[in-house]
Amino acid sequence: MNQRGTVKRVGSGVRRIAETGALSANQRAHISHRGQPILRLVRHFALAAVVAGLVLADHADRGRVGLAWAAASALVAYDLGVLRAVARNRRLHLLVPAGDLAAAGIALAIGCPVALAVAFAMCSLIATWGSVLVDDLRGLSGHLAAHKTVLDELGAVVWEEAAPTKSGTIAFAVGPAAETMLGWAPGRWAEPDFVDQITHPDDRGALSSTMLSLRAGGEADEVVVRCTDVHGDWHHVLFRVTGSTPSGELRGMFVDITKRVQAEAAWRRFAEITDLSPVGTVVLEQQVPGDPASFVIRFANPIAIAAMHRLAGRAVEPGRVTLRDLLPEAEASRAGGQLARVVETATPWSAERIEFPGDRNRYFDLWAHRLADGLVGLTLEEVTETVLGEQRLRRLALHDPLTGLPNRAMLRDRLERCIGTAEIRDATVSLLLMDLDHFKDVNDALGHDYGDRLIEAVAPPA
Known part of the structure; x- marks a missing residue:
């Protein structure tokens, strides 16, 4: 075989290898982090066999080509081993180019131009596979870490239905966070009827009916039930369904919302008490730091709402009303400055016999206190009758009653x-x-x- 013929065959072999780029891209698209290492190895060997077959069609020295194929296959196996190690130590990715150089050295030692072409082509494919797999592994690791962080912050537990039954009996496969939440070991959740046992008797029907409804195509995807922990204390737990497995088992997450339920109950009690109070009660929050007039009304009882209605000249709704909606800009800034100092210094502030613009001849005593989370609690008591009474007494004391x-x-x-x-x-x-x-x-x-x-x-x- 002359030199020109060899170069021609090498060029033909390289072109055929280049034509396998589409096959490589398709193969890369099917590589998933869920695939087992042995399956990946089979896929790589299959691609290596295709490349070797293309070269064998254009080269008569099948012994050397077979040796090149074996070297390339060994390099594939080496690369897979490195990739598995990279998932644990990112610095090991430096071993991949070292392996590629070793493959090139083997090809040069063989002395076959076609083997050299195959080796370098396989190095290119391996580099592609390696980058894709490493990116997938790192991306998967990042996603898993992000999901774990979110779940940890929420205090959520991921669950999957272990055995759906027509009777509604529920068993869950849960993560280790379940033991942190309620104290029950994850294995207990998979026991038949365990979920029913720890669920409050009044709530068992709600949980099972929600599961059955979802399997029947219902729309309700969450339910709140009371569950007991290992110490016998009741917790409000939100069960949410996020999807299902191909075989029909529901999956989702649950989170302990006891503190939220208690806070909502305390807020309702507070609202009920203030609704009956003759004193106006307002909770304010500063929206824009440095802008004293940006305090927004977060809560107001009926007495305070009526006073704000008179100030604004229209119906007002807590959550959407700021001091600017109630007072002129100068007055709003002055009042907001007092409230801002209450927040900054935690020092209560009070004012007596205050007349609001737009609500003359009505007098209020104000008290402002700092609450948790930078909120301000403001009470306003109307003292108009007291002030007018004092004025009448003063007039009687200083004026002739007849004239x-x-x-x-x-x-x-x-x-x-x-x-x-x-x-x-x-x-x-x-x-x-x-x-x-x-x-x-x-x-x-x-x-x-x-x-x-x-x-x-x-x-x-x-």
Whole structure:
């Protein structure tokens, strides 16, 4: 065989190997992390056999080609072993190019150009397979770690139905997190009737009926039941179905929502108590740090909602109302600044006899306290009647009840204030006295009522 013929055959063999690129891509698409190592090995050997067959068709020295095929197959087996190790130690991927160089050295030692072409072609395919498998393994590892992190944060347990029955008897195959949640070993969940045994008698029907309904095509995919732990304490557990296996067993997850249920119950009790309270109660949260007017109303009882309705001039709904919706910008910023200081310093704040813009002649006492999670609790008690009563008493004390004019007590109070101010400023005080001539004649002739009217006309009350 001359040199030109050898080069021609080598070129033909390389072209045929290149034509197997589509086969390689198809093979790569079928490689899955779920495949067993032995199946992967068979697939690689099958591809190596195809490549060797293509070369054998163009080369007469079948002994050397067979030797090249054996070397390439050994390299495939070596590569698979390295890939399995890479899953445990990523640095071992450096062994793959070392193996490729070894294969090239074997091909050169054989001294067959076709074997050299086969070796380098197999190195290319192995590099492709290696990168795909390593990416798949790393991607799978990342996904599994992410899923585990999410499940751990949720406190969720993944389950799969072990034995669906027409009677509704439930047995689960669960993960190890189940023991952390309720204290029962994972193996106990697979025992017949175990789930029924730990489920509250009032909730057993709900769980089994949900499972049966889903197998019959129902839409309800979750149910909350009470389950007991190893210590006999009851927990509220949310069972959620996320899918099913090819054989029909349901699978999903369950999570302990006891704290959430308790929080919701406490919130309902709080709402019931505040609904009956004559004092307005508001819970606020600052949406934008640094913007004092961005406090949003998260909760308000009926008394507070009525007050906010008067301020806004329209119906208001907690969760969507900010201070800007209730007050002018300047007032909203000033009030929000006080609330922000309560959050920052945890120091209560109070204000008395407050009149809100748009709600004049109504007076409120305010108390603000910092709550958990940076919330602010605000109570507002309307004291309008108290303020008006105080004003009436003050007027009676300082004004003549008949004419409404200031009496001697007010005169004395005003004089003392003026004299005190004059002493501080080194000033003088002037007092103007006016006398009504023949006023006694009016009283005697027409009566005191007309006398009072005359006084009111001469000096109308302020």
